[in-house]
Amino acid sequence: MKELYAEVIVDISSENLDRTFQYRIPEELADKVRVGSRVLIPFGKGNREIAGFVLELSASPGFDPQKTKSIISVLNDDSLVEQKLIKLAYWMKTRYGSTMNRALKTVLPVRKNIRAKQERTVRLLLPESEAEQKLEYYNGRKMVARARLLAELIDAGPIDYRLVTSKLNISSATIKALCEQKVIEVVSERMYRNTVKDTGRGGACTLNDAQRRIADDFIEDYRSAKRGTYLIHGVTGSGKTEVYMQMIEYVVSQNRQVIVLIPEIALTYQTVMRFYNRFGDRVSTLHSRLSDGERYDQFERAKKGEIDIMIGPRSALFTPFSDLGLIVIDEEHENTYKSDQMPRYHAREVAAELAGLHGASLVLGSATPSLESYSAAREGRYKLYTLNERAKSALLPAVNIVDLREELRSGNKSMLSAALAAAIDDRLAKKEQVMLFLNRRGMAGFVSCRSCGEVVKCPHCDVSLAKHKYGKLMCHYCGYEIRETGACARCGSRLIGAMGTMAGCEAAEEEVKKAFPYASVLRMDADTTKQKGDYEAILSAFANREADILVGTQMIVKGHDFPYVTLVGILAADMSLNANDYRAGERTFQLLVQAAGRAGRDRRPGEVIIQTYRPEHYAIAAAKTQDYVAFYEEETGYRRLLGYPPCGHMLAILIESRNGKECAGTAASLAEAVRNDIINGVFVIGPTPATISRIKDVYRFMIYAKSENEEALIRIKDTAEQSFDGMHTDGVRISFDLDPMNGY
Numbered sequence: 001m002k003e004l005y006a007e008v009i010v011d012i013s014s015e016n017l018d019r020t021f022q023y024r025i026p027e028e029l030a031d032k033v034r035v036g037s038r039v040l041i042p043f044g045k046g047n048r049e050i051a052g053f054v055l056e057l058s059a060s061p062g063f064d065p066q067k068t069k070s071i072i073s074v075l076n077d078d079s080l081v082e083q084k085l086i087k088l089a090y091w092m093k094t095r096y097g098s099t100m101n102r103a104l105k106t107v108l109p110v111r112k113n114i115r116a117k118q119e120r121t122v123r124l125l126l127p128e129s130e131a132e133q134k135l136e137y138y139n140g141r142k143m144v145a146r147a148r149l150l151a152e153l154i155d156a157g158p159i160d161y162r163l164v165t166s167k168l169n170i171s172s173a174t175i176k177a178l179c180e181q182k183v184i185e186v187v188s189e190r191m192y193r194n195t196v197k198d199t200g201r202g203g204a205c206t207l208n209d210a211q212r213r214i215a216d217d218f219i220e221d222y223r224s225a226k227r228g229t230y231l232i233h234g235v236t237g238s239g240k241t242e243v244y245m246q247m248i249e250y251v252v253s254q255n256r257q258v259i260v261l262i263p264e265i266a267l268t269y270q271t272v273m274r275f276y277n278r279f280g281d282r283v284s285t286l287h288s289r290l291s292d293g294e295r296y297d298q299f300e301r302a303k304k305g306e307i308d309i310m311i312g313p314r315s316a317l318f319t320p321f322s323d324l325g326l327i328v329i330d331e332e333h334e335n336t337y338k339s340d341q342m343p344r345y346h347a348r349e350v351a352a353e354l355a356g357l358h359g360a361s362l363v364l365g366s367a368t369p370s371l372e373s374y375s376a377a378r379e380g381r382y383k384l385y386t387l388n389e390r391a392k393s394a395l396l397p398a399v400n401i402v403d404l405r406e407e408l409r410s411g412n413k414s415m416l417s418a419a420l421a422a423a424i425d426d427r428l429a430k431k432e433q434v435m436l437f438l439n440r441r442g443m444a445g446f447v448s449c450r451s452c453g454e455v456v457k458c459p460h461c462d463v464s465l466a467k468h469k470y471g472k473l474m475c476h477y478c479g480y481e482i483r484e485t486g487a488c489a490r491c492g493s494r495l496i497g498a499m500g501t502m503a504g505c506e507a508a509e510e511e512v513k514k515a516f517p518y519a520s521v522l523r524m525d526a527d528t529t530k531q532k533g534d535y536e537a538i539l540s541a542f543a544n545r546e547a548d549i550l551v552g553t554q555m556i557v558k559g560h561d562f563p564y565v566t567l568v569g570i571l572a573a574d575m576s577l578n579a580n581d582y583r584a585g586e587r588t589f590q591l592l593v594q595a596a597g598r599a600g601r602d603r604r605p606g607e608v609i610i611q612t613y614r615p616e617h618y619a620i621a622a623a624k625t626q627d628y629v630a631f632y633e634e635e636t637g638y639r640r641l642l643g644y645p646p647c648g649h650m651l652a653i654l655i656e657s658r659n660g661k662e663c664a665g666t667a668a669s670l671a672e673a674v675r676n677d678i679i680n681g682v683f684v685i686g687p688t689p690a691t692i693s694r695i696k697d698v699y700r701f702m703i704y705a706k707s708e709n710e711e712a713l714i715r716i717k718d719t720a721e722q723s724f725d726g727m728h729t730d731g732v733r734i735s736f737d738l739d740p741m742n743g744y
């Protein structure tokens with residue numbers, strides 16, 4: 001049967017339309033028009049000539065064939081890459097619920113009229129011997145930034161300017177100063193070719209037996225044209241990254257390309273540099289702070305075949321490689337792989353689909369795999385590889401639990417248990433470093449009245465305000481801020497104050513400073529990392545041993561290797577257990593194991609102290625023994641019992657509006673429509689106000705559907721989408737989240 005008609009969507013960058021139009025395919029274009037082709041079409045009353053993408057082909061007309069216009073021409077024939085991406089967008093739209101337009105915008109780089117950006121490169125002006133002398137001089141004077149840059153230039157040769165400022169964390173002022181002193185120069189030519197030295201620090205190391213077996217097995221599969229999904233379950237520091245690089249090297253040697261996803265937060269200089277040292281200028285990186293233009297540039301380089309490896313956060317999946325051979329997802333359990341905007345896709349699922357389109361393999365790695373992945377491995381859908389030991393001689397840290405209830409009984413009300421305080425003392429004396437980790441900011445830091453129970457809340461959001469320093473109260477959702485008044489707004493009582501001793505990181509920092517006045521303390525949380533570069537600045541200061549103790553939220557758990565950190569303290573392990581969401585146990589276990597992984601990365605042995613009110617909870621008990629499988633067994637039992645993912649599936653439907661009444665009304669009608677369409681084995685809950693029922697004056701209602709059958713939920717989503725479209729409710733928004741990872 002001949003395909004005579006094409007569903008065309010108007011070029012996404014020129015129009016904001018979200019529907020397809022049917023066009024006839026003229027005889028002479030019949031074998032050129034495919035799904036994903038970019039075509040020129042006559043559009044609108046004036047038959048303006050504009051571009052569009054073909055989304056579907058069909059044999060029969062959708063309406064009067066006499067009135068159907070014809071495609072004028074196919075714009076380019078190199079659309080193979082875009083073709084796959086458009087197919088992927090279509091799959092995402094269908095699975096996750098979103099308009100085709102937004103799915104396309106997620107997947108295709110925005111075409112903008114941008115000047116081709118000049119790449120700048122920093123390189124040494126001094127001969128190497130003089131540079132070495134300079135380096136000694138800087139080191140002697142503790143000019144750490146200059147020393148770091150110089151050492152890097154001596155070692156690795158010229159470096160991309162962006163990398164110097166972002167990853168090496170050297171300010172442009174420093175670069176300028178060094179230029180003026182004729183130590184270095186900045187050259188603006190098109191991308192200086194950074195040739196790699198074969199024997200760089202980060203060159204291939206000899207894999208140990210366990211690593212070797214994994215790499216060999218994967219390569220053997222690849223050689224015999226077997227493609228699939230692999231899960232590497234390897235303890236922190238077991239050398240997963242080295243294994244990925246071995247696999248990547250093989251795939252690249254087959255002239256195919258590779259995408260490596262890492263959580264944004266782990267996209268540190270260290271990690272990226274390992275890849276640069278190994279693969280040279282065939283590597284490129286993306287991060288979320290790139291402008292659209294810069295991102296487009298990187299994508300163009302990929303399209304032209306200038307690079308083989310793209311490293312970045314989840315959006316790096318959409319790199320337009322012509323022959324993708326492998327996707328690696330490091331720390332695959334991370335929340336950041338789930339998009340929080342429509343389409344709310346999970347990078348792991350999209351990667352699997354994309355790998356299928358290209359005939360590529362997918363490799364996932366983690367010390368604490370998601371339940372989804374581990375159960376897939378157990379069921380034989382993924383191939384499981386295990387690394388039980390750290391690659392360097394470093395042993396896994398000793399983990400000790402302190403029961404905070406007993407601490408309280410013995411009269412200690414501080415945030416630091418006696419054991420933790422003693423351990424900190426010991427490390428300070430040894431000039432080693434300490435990380436203290438608090439897994440929720442401001443949690444119990446809300447202010448309430450002891451006379452009437454009134455809690456001070458944000459007037460725009462349904463959340464309590466958190467107490468900060470100097471009598472400031474702040475909303476963590478919209479930034480609303482007031483001063484503490486000292487009296488209850490409802491009853492006037494003066495017995496008003498912050499609840500609980502466990503306040504945020506700020507309070508922890510204060511307490512640590514008081515307990516150890518001679519130590520220097522750094523804090524890293526949302527409040528101290530507001531500006532671009534703050535995050536890197538704190539981490540590099542700590543790495544340079546400018547502080548003894550780093551207090552922080554989950555942000556400090558990942559990223560840098562700190563060889564001098566020998567003690568990790570977890571101040572209140574249960575805080576994340578109390579979150580009202582079914583992943584609380586999993587998240588707690590992951591955080592505890594990852595945090596423990598920060599201790600003793602080098603030769604010095606590490607110790608971890610977990611403070612908790614619930615030492616008997618299985619997530620905490622399993623973290624003590626660092627026993628993933630034990631945790632997995634317990635947790636799956638619980639999920640199976642309640643039908644939560646991965647043992648069942650869930651669809652969250654979010655309805656939002658500034659008009660509370662209309663929001664509730666729409667939600668009720670939608671729930672009814674969904675219930676009328678009910679399929680066997682689907683369980684519908686709601687509508688109910690969301691846990692946070694209002695954010696920035698927008699009301700939020702939820703409908704949840706649960707089922708063992710994913711397809712059934714996708715049908716529920718379609719039903720809800722259709723009946724919503726039929727309602728014509730202005731100012732009400734609907735969105736979907738399949739297997740949500742965050743509460744609403």
Ligand code: ADP
Pocket residue numbers: 205206207208211234235236237238239240241242243391392
């Ligand atoms: P992971 O990704 O599992 O956390 P990495 O690949 O980062 O582990 O390895 C941890 C450390 O061990 C790194 O410093 C790495 O260079 C080193 N390493 C890994 N494999 C080996 C090996 N086979 N021989 C020596 N050092 C290794």
Ligand code: ZN
Pocket residue numbers: 449450451452453454488489490491492493
């Ligand atoms: Zn009161």
Ligand code: ZN
Pocket residue numbers: 458459460461475476477478479480696
């Ligand atoms: Zn608010």
